[in-house]
């Protein structure tokens with residue numbers, strides 16, 4: 001089982017500790033009209049927050065974590081003020097989420113993230129939430145450590161609108177619009193967000209679909225997949241394992257030897273000439 005990168009980041013920095021506790025989970029009464037549940041809790045800090053301006057905030061988010069691909073269910077943003085930057089502080093939050101989005105087979109995480117005025121992530125922490133238990137639960141504690149924002153994180157803000165929509169929101173570029181579709185030069189294709197090596201010209205072929213197509217990935221493990229049931233179809237979504245950027249889909253109607261067809265949005269890729277990748 002893979003860990004969401006957020007969980008990994010927790011081990012990267014060890015400078016401060018924050019604790020978040022879920023004080024209580026109040027579900028609305030067991031009436032037939034039960035539509036929403038409310039989580040109330042607090043994030044406690046033992047350290048000075050780097051509050052630089054009025055845009056510093058705490059984001060508390062309930063996320064679905066199934067298949068290693070986080071999906072936000074509910075979130076609340078709390079503005080931080082200079083008086084919350086003291087060494088010991090408690091920030092209260094209240095999160096309301098629709099039960100219609102809940103599935104007992106999924107797992108959920110409550111995360112607390114603090115961003116400074118430049119929207120840079122400075123604190124982060126996760127707490128697993130057993131959301132299917134509709135009763136009050138005992139408070140649980142969570143250790144949150146300061147993290148270093150991944151170097152690629154600032155690249156997200158620099159993406160053009162289409163690349164943002166495709167990589168961050170799971171969109172699709174129009175067929176036959178990417179100049180990489182007909183690119184036959186030897187080289188490697190990397191992720192437009194984090195520059196991780198994803199595909200090679202060695203495995204590229206003309207699928208006739210209008211999207212750059214490969215019959216295998218360049219580096220095993222750099223590309224991850226997920227079941228996608230959008231639009232009434234069951235497809236296998238493909239994303240960058242490192243930064244979770246959506247890339248496209250994979251189908252089993254490709255050529256030998258793998259018979260796979262990685263159908264990739266060109267806008268998610270950067271191409272680098274490299275004669276070593278000659279077929």
Ligand SMILES: [Zn+2]
Pocket residue numbers: 191192193194195196240241242243244245
């Ligand atoms: Zn990436």
